[in-house]
Amino acid sequence: MAKSRSFFPILPALTLLLLLGPVLAGLVGTILPGFGHLPAAGLYGPSLDPFRDLFDWPGFWPAVRLSVGTGVAAAAISLTIVATILAGWAGTRAFGWVERLLSPLLAVPHAAAAFGLAFLIAPSGWLFRLVSPGLTGWQRPPDLLILQDPMGLSLIAGMVIKEVPFLLLMSIAAMGQVGGARRLAVAQSMGYGRVAAWMFTVFPVVYGRIRLPVLVVLAWSMSVVDVAVILGPSTPSTLSVQIVRWMSDPDLVFRLRAAAGALVQLGLVLGAVAVWWGLERLLGRLGASLAHRGLRLGADAHIRAGGLLLALLTALLLFLGLLGLFVWSFAGFWSFPDLLPDQFTLRSWHRDSVGSWQAVSETAVIAGAAVAVGLFLTLGCLEAEERHGLRLTQRGMWLLYLPLLIPQTAFLPGLQTLMLSLGLETGRGAVVVAHLVFVLPYIRLSLQDPWMQWDRRQAVVAKALGASPDRVLWRVRLPMLLAPILTAVAVGIAVSVGQYLPTLLIGGGRVETLTTEAVALASGGDRRAIGVFGLLQTAAALLPFALALIVPALVWRNRKGLRDG
C-alpha cells in the first residue's frame, strides 16, 4: 500500500513528459535551422535567408493555398456530413446500421483507404470500367484530370471518407453524455422537425464535446503527407509533401528551406484553428438568433435523405476501395476496360511473403510495446487522479491534444536531427517512444468516459467488504471495464499501425513496419504489392477491434450486464 501511494502521483508527470517532451524538443530542432542555424553544416544564425529562399520558390503560394483550402474544406465537409446524419437519424434503426457499417472503417489506415479510392475514381478505375465500354463506348480511359487535380478535390474526398467515421464515433460518444434523446424529445414536442430540433438543441452541446477532435481533423487535413502524395496534385503539391521532399534532399540548403516551410505550416495550422474558432462562435450566435426567432426549418425529408446518402456513400467508397485492393492482390493480367482480371494468382502474396512476415512482426512488436506502456500510464493516471481527487481540466485536455494539433512535419524532422546530435540511438526503442506520443492521447480519450462513468457504488460495496483500494482496482474496476479497456487497446494499436512519418524518421529507416513498406511500395505504384500490404495493414488494425468485441463476450458470457462494457 505504501509503495503504491508513492507510485501513482509520478505517473501523470511522467505521462506529460512523454507526451510533450518529444514535441517540444522537435520544435526546437525545427526552429533553429528555420532561422538559418545549422552548425553541423557550418551555418550559424539567426538569419531570415531560409524564409527568403522559401518565398522565392515559385510554388510557395499555390502550395499554401492548396494546403489551407483542402484542409479546411475536408474538415468542414466531414463535420457537415456527420451533423446531417446525426440530425436526421440519431437513435433510429437506420442509424444503428450506419454506425455498425462505419465504425470498423475507422481502423482502415489512411494510405490503404487512399489507394482504394484512387483505383475507384481514376479515369481507368473501377467506376469508369463499370460503364465502359457498355454505356460510354470507351475502349480506352478518357484523358480526365480526376486524380491529382489542381484544386485537390480528390484529395479532399480521400480525407473526408476517413474523417467521417472518426467524427461520427466521437459524436456518438458525446451524445451519450449529454442526453441527446431527451433534448430532442422536448424540442420535437414544441413542434420542431427532427433536423431543426437536433441542430438547435443537441448539436451545440455535442459540438462543445467534439471541438478538440474537430480541430485535430482540421490540423491533420492541412498537413497530411501520405494521402496527399497519393491523391493530391503535384504541380505543385501541398506544403507538407514539399517539406518532406526538401528534408530528404542531399543539398543541405534544402533542409533550411524545409525547416522554414515547417514553421510556416505550423503557423498556417494555428491560424486556421484560430479562424475556425472565431467562425464557430459566429455561427453559434447565428444559430442562437435563428432559434430565438423560432425558425422551424422545413425540408426535413430532403436533409434526412441527403445525410443518409452521404454516409452510405462514404462507407461504400471505403468498402469498394478495399475490395479493389483485395482483387488487385490476386490479379493476373488486368487491363482497361475489364471489370475483373483475366486470371487470378497467388503470385503477389508469395513474392512478398518473407518481407511481409517481418513487417507484420515488427509492426506487432512496436504497437504492442507502445500500447502496453500507453495503457499502463493511462490507467495509472486515471487511478492517481481518482485517489488524489484530481480532474483533467479543459487546459489539461488541450495538452493531451497538443501532439495531435501540431503538424507532424513541424516537429518530427527536428526531433530526428536533435536525437542524432545528442548521440541518441534511433531504432525500434525510439520509434516506440515516438509512437507513444500519438498513441497516448487516443488511449486516454477512449478510456476517459467509461472510467468516469463507472458506478462508484461498486467501490463502496467492495470497501465495505474490506477490500483495499488496490484490490478494488484490480479485482473490481479493471475487470468490469474489460470491454472499454480492450477497445482502447484496439484504438491504440490502430493508431500505431498507421504511423508513417514517426516510424520512417525516428527509426532511421531501419525499422520496417507494414505502413512504411506500403508507402515505399506506393512510390513504385505496383497495385498488386500495394494490395497485399494495404490489406495486411488493414487486417493488423482491424483484428484487435474484432478481439475487443469477442473477448468480453466470451469472458462475461454469464454476466449479461458486463458484455457491452
Next chain:
Amino acid sequence: MKTNWLKASVLGALLPLAAMADTDPKDWGAVLEEARGQTVYWNAWGGSPTTNAFIAWAGERVKADYGVTVEHVKLTDTADAVTRVLSEKEAGQDADGAIDLIWINGANFAAMKQSGLLFGPFAEDLPGWANVDVEGKTVQTDFTVPVEGYESPWAMAQVVFMYDTADIEAPLPSAQKILEWAKSHPGRFTYPQPPDFLGTTFLKQMLVDLLDDPSVLVDPVADDSYPAVTAPLWAYLDELTPVLWREGRAYPPTGTRQIQLINDGELDMAISFSPGAASTAIANYELPDTVRTFVLEKGTIGNASFVAIPYNSGSKEGAMVLANFLLSPEAQANAQDPNVLGYGTVLNVAGLSDEDRARFDALDLGIATLSPDELGQAQAEPHPSWMTRIAKDWQARFGVTE
C-alpha cells in the same frame, strides 16, 4: 546537454583514427574473415517488388556462402540515405552508422564523394573486378565524375522507350518524331515528374537528341552558355506539354507508375532506364504482351548502377563481400534474367569461363528486350550539374501550373 555536445565533438574528432583500422580490401582473406557474422544494412530503393526479391535472394546467398546477414532498408528515394549519412556526420556519429551499403549513382554519388562521406577506394580491389568490362562499359566514370574505386558497379542501364504496338505502329526514332506523334495523339504520352530521376533523364535525353553537338554537356554548366544550350529543350517542351497526358497539369510520380498507366490503357508510350523492364513487366502481368521497346536513331543515354559504402559503416567488410558477390557471374546472370530483374550486366561476358558464359547464353532476354546490337553504344551522361540545373528550371517553367 552541453556535455553531450562536447562528448559528440570529441568522439567525432577521435573516430576518424579508429576508422583507419578498417581491413585493407587488398587482403581479401582478411576481409572474408572480418565479414563473417556482420550485418549489412543495404539501403536501396524499395518501390519495386522485383528488385526487393532480387536483394532478398542476394542476401540469402551471401548469408549461406560468407555468413554475412543482409538487411534491405527500403527507400522511397536514394537521397534519403545520403541525407542520413550527412546527418550522422553532422552529429559526429563517425562509427557504426545506420547504413552499410547504398545503391547509388549520379548526383547522389557526386555529392557523397565530394563531401567525403564514402569509404574507399575499394572497388577495383574486389576479386570480381577482374571480370568487369572496363573497356566496353562506362564503369569508371559516373555521370562524368571519376569513380576512383569509391563505388562498385553492378548493373548497366540504358534509356529505351516502351510502346504498345497495339497503339503505335512503328518506333519513333527521334525527339522530333515523338513530338509529331504526340501532337496527333494528344494525352497518350507523359514522363515522370522531375526531379524524379527518370523524369530528369527524359529531359536530358531530349536535350542530347535535339543538340547538334551534345559534347558541350560533358563539362559542368557555365552560366553564360546555359541559356543558349538549353533553349532548344524549352522550346521543345513548350510544344510538347499541351499534348501530354492531362495536358501536363499532372505527371506520374515515378517510372513504375507509367507502367501501370500503360497497363490501364491511359498511355501508349513511356521512357524507361532498363532495357529489360518491359519484358519483366510482361512476365509479371504488369504490361500487355503487345509492348515492345525502341531506342533513338542517334542512340540513347546509358549509365551504370553502383553500390557504395558510407565512411562510417560498421560492417565495411561485409559490405565489400556483398559488393563482390554482386559482380559474380551467378548474380549478374540472375539480375539479367527478365523473370528476375532484366538488368544489363557489367561483366565482359565474352571473357568469362565456358561454364559462366553458359549462364548468360541460357538466358531468354524476353520478347520486348532489344539485343545488345540493337541497343547500340550508349551515349554519355551529361555532367550532373546539368541535371540539377535543368530540373530546377523545369520546376519553375512547368512545375507550377495555374
